[in-house]
Amino acid sequence: MATRAARKAKKAAKQPVSHRTWALGYLAVAAVMFAVYQYALPWEGLPLPIYDFLQLWLPPSSVNEALVYVICALGLNIVVGYAGLLDLGYVAFWAIGGYSAGWFMSNFFEQWKFHGLSSVATTEPGLHINFWLVLVIGGAVCAFFGVVIGAPTLRLKSDYLALVTLGFGEIIPQIFFNGENINGFNLSNGTKGITRLDPIPTGVKDLGPFDFGSKFVVFVLLAAIMVFISLQLRRGRLGRAWLAIREDELAASMMGVPLMRTKLASYAVGAVAGGIGGVAFATHVDGVYAERFNFSISIFLLAMVVLGGMGNVWGVILGAFILAWVNSTGLPALGDTFNSQFGTEVDFPSFTFLLFGLVLILMILFKREGLIPESRLRLVLHEGDADEELKPAHEEEK
Amino acid sequence: MTLSNELVLDATNISVQFGGLLAVNDVSFNIPKKSVVSLIGPNGAGKTTFFNVLTGLYKPSEGKVMFGDREITDLPPHKIASIGLARTFQNIRLFGLMTAEENLMVAMHSHLKSGIASTILRTPRQRKEEKEALDTAREILDFVGIGKWASEYARNLSYGDQRRLEVARALALKPEILLLDEPTAGMNPQESGVFVDFVHRVRDARDVAILLIEHDMSVVMSVSERITVLDRGEKIAEGSPEEIRSNQRVIEAYLGKAASEGRGK
Ligand SMILES: Nc1ncnc2c1ncn2[C@@H]1O[C@H](COP(=O)(O)OP(=O)(O)OP(=O)(O)O)[C@@H](O)[C@H]1O
Numbered sequence: 001m002a003t004r005a006a007r008k009a010k011k012a013a014k015q016p017v018s019h020r021t022w023a024l025g026y027l028a029v030a031a032v033m034f035a036v037y038q039y040a041l042p043w044e045g046l047p048l049p050i051y052d053f054l055q056l057w058l059p060p061s062s063v064n065e066a067l068v069y070v071i072c073a074l075g076l077n078i079v080v081g082y083a084g085l086l087d088l089g090y091v092a093f094w095a096i097g098g099y100s101a102g103w104f105m106s107n108f109f110e111q112w113k114f115h116g117l118s119s120v121a122t123t124e125p126g127l128h129i130n131f132w133l134v135l136v137i138g139g140a141v142c143a144f145f146g147v148v149i150g151a152p153t154l155r156l157k158s159d160y161l162a163l164v165t166l167g168f169g170e171i172i173p174q175i176f177f178n179g180e181n182i183n184g185f186n187l188s189n190g191t192k193g194i195t196r197l198d199p200i201p202t203g204v205k206d207l208g209p210f211d212f213g214s215k216f217v218v219f220v221l222l223a224a225i226m227v228f229i230s231l232q233l234r235r236g237r238l239g240r241a242w243l244a245i246r247e248d249e250l251a252a253s254m255m256g257v258p259l260m261r262t263k264l265a266s267y268a269v270g271a272v273a274g275g276i277g278g279v280a281f282a283t284h285v286d287g288v289y290a291e292r293f294n295f296s297i298s299i300f301l302l303a304m305v306v307l308g309g310m311g312n313v314w315g316v317i318l319g320a321f322i323l324a325w326v327n328s329t330g331l332p333a334l335g336d337t338f339n340s341q342f343g344t345e346v347d348f349p350s351f352t353f354l355l356f357g358l359v360l361i362l363m364i365l366f367k368r369e370g371l372i373p374e375s376r377l378r379l380v381l382h383e384g385d386a387d388e389e390l391k392p393a394h395e396e397e398k
Numbered sequence: 399m400t401l402s403n404e405l406v407l408d409a410t411n412i413s414v415q416f417g418g419l420l421a422v423n424d425v426s427f428n429i430p431k432k433s434v435v436s437l438i439g440p441n442g443a444g445k446t447t448f449f450n451v452l453t454g455l456y457k458p459s460e461g462k463v464m465f466g467d468r469e470i471t472d473l474p475p476h477k478i479a480s481i482g483l484a485r486t487f488q489n490i491r492l493f494g495l496m497t498a499e500e501n502l503m504v505a506m507h508s509h510l511k512s513g514i515a516s517t518i519l520r521t522p523r524q525r526k527e528e529k530e531a532l533d534t535a536r537e538i539l540d541f542v543g544i545g546k547w548a549s550e551y552a553r554n555l556s557y558g559d560q561r562r563l564e565v566a567r568a569l570a571l572k573p574e575i576l577l578l579d580e581p582t583a584g585m586n587p588q589e590s591g592v593f594v595d596f597v598h599r600v601r602d603a604r605d606v607a608i609l610l611i612e613h614d615m616s617v618v619m620s621v622s623e624r625i626t627v628l629d630r631g632e633k634i635a636e637g638s639p640e641e642i643r644s645n646q647r648v649i650e651a652y653l654g655k656a657a658s659e660g661r662g663k
């Protein structure tokens with residue numbers, strides 16, 4: 001009896017949780033965190049130890065930064081997880097999105113003056129366009145570049161594709177890095193970067209760089225939109241074609257799926273998310289700095305997708321959040337605690353990449369489907385268990 | 399039954415070269431409307447290669463392929479598939495981690511219209527289209543007899559059902575020609591017998607011409623209206639089952655192979 005109940009429980013645990021449940025969970029966690037940042041942290045009566053604990057282990061700025069990673073990882077998931085294309089240069093889209101924000105939401109282009117539904121004073125020089133429109137612009141510019149870079153490269157076999165995207169991810173940030181004087185035109189302000197961006201208008205109040213609580217809501221919303229887009233596409237004509245290409249490219253083309261167009265679509269949709277993430281990141285750090293868009297971010301995002309579970313949006317959210325948090329807060333905080341406890345001076349953050357490399361290797365070796373696997377993948381990677389479970393089900397039906 | 403004079407497909411003087419190997423050598427071949435014709439020959443004769451030329455996977459070094467009055471020699475595979483040439487694979491190539499009905503809906507891709515925006519917004523038109531596609535998929539699955547596995551992952555189906563699913567997926571393309579590459583491979587004689595009826599049923603109900611590559615002679619002889627024999631890339635005979643049965647070159651091609659295999663032992 002007991003064993004039967006246990007088996008039943010095991011079976012129930014194997015049932016994939018529905019997207020609706022996940023979505024509610026996501027919103028619930030977001031609501032709690034918002035309450036903490038907006039009301040608990042500023043509250044006078046909050047006991048000091050709790051305040052210190054939160055500031056050390058879950059500071060609002062690091063949570064917001066993690067959300068930017070979540071947005072981008074969701075985009076990369078469409079390319080890597082859905083369509084099965086390896087993209088090693090995703091940071092390029094992040095950079096393009098970032099500079100879109102820099103160009104259209106600051107005084108940077110002093111020589112011009114244009115205000116588009118912006119909340120800043122009309123006397124300000126430069127291009128000032130409403131943040132929400134800039135999201136659209138950044139996304140569109142990235143989609144454009146996604147198609148431009150994708151069209152010639154997506155014909156290549158996947159290994160070559162990885163190399164070309166890697167090159168692309170190096171070139172774009174370099175252009176911004178050296179873009180201070182392109183025939184006399186200052187495109188990017190070079191190493192100095194673009195600082196001071198317009199606040200985010202919300203209708204109620206303008207959100208500046210330190211409105212962590214409200215910006216948290218904005219970022220949660222952007223991530224939720226990406227989840228929505230991912231899930232909707234996944235369950236439609238295009239998503240099926242992506243999956244078919246991931247499964248068997250040749251068979252897909254023999255069944256009438258145009259490979260180039262379909263891959264390009266995944267690349268473009270993924271790029272849009274990169275652009276939106278880039279715009280969000282720029283408002284988060286209140287500036288755009290070329291040296292921040294380096295190769296390691298592409299790898300970092302890829303690791304997030306792999307850790308969370310390729311093809312599963314909820315897994316990717318978790319993976320992105322965990323890794324981003326470890327990177328920005330977890331390791332430094334652990335280091336501080338460790339060093340003050342033992343009087344040592346170990347530089348914990350310098351071990352970031354060692355740790356990520358280790359995580360990647362361990363995941364590939366022991367849990368390739370990720371923390372929260374796509375339900376389909378669970379089927380292959382644990383073939384043994386799957387066979388047990390599925391065969392009897394067949395028999396019963398007959 | 400006499401063959402129609404009207405051709406759905408006409409391939410003339412096709413040659414395919416792989417390095418020094420002439421895998422298909424100056425083969426002309428046509429498919430009459432609503433016919434069941436077969437391509438046979440010893441292993442390595444070039445049958446699958448010829449298939450791959452028809453479906454656009456290989457470009458022939460010589461010759462051209464006409465589909466109705468449209469030349470398709472240089473069209474990309476997905477185009478050829480979408481205008482009405484559907485195939486199955488010698489070694490099953492289903493989308494294993496997709497359900498049976500999803501497999502069919504992939505094949506309907508080129509007939510569906512929803513784009514990115516309408517899919518994200520789930521417009522009424524998109525929903526209607528999806529629902530119709532799903533209904534069609536289920537209907538085809540019922541037709542081939544695996545309707546009850548509609549929402550099962552393809553990789554979980556039995557071998558025979560996977561073969562059926564491959565045919566169903568090809569039918570989902572609404573083809574005018576169905577190309578079957580050794581569909582009875584791995585079936586027992588009884589299953590093969592059922593298959594013969596199935597082929598006729600498909601042809602009649604779905605209005606397609608069928609080109610069959612087949613090793614099982616009992617299937618070939620009972621199902622085909624015309625048989626073409628390839629040997630080492632060349633067409634050595636073509637005719638009705640009776641003609642082929644008594645054709646000296648065909649017997650030699652097969653017996654010669656058997657004899658050389660005998661020597662090898
Ligand atoms: N892509 C390729 N590259 C090089 N050689 C090839 C290729 N495809 C097929 N061949 C060769 O062409 C010849 C014909 O192969 P094909 O697969 O068409 O034979 P077949 O008649 O289908 O045989 P079987 O009955 O074994 O399926 C073989 O010698 C094979 O090795």
Ligand SMILES: [Mg+2]
Nearest residue numbers: 445446447488
């Ligand atoms: Mg073959």
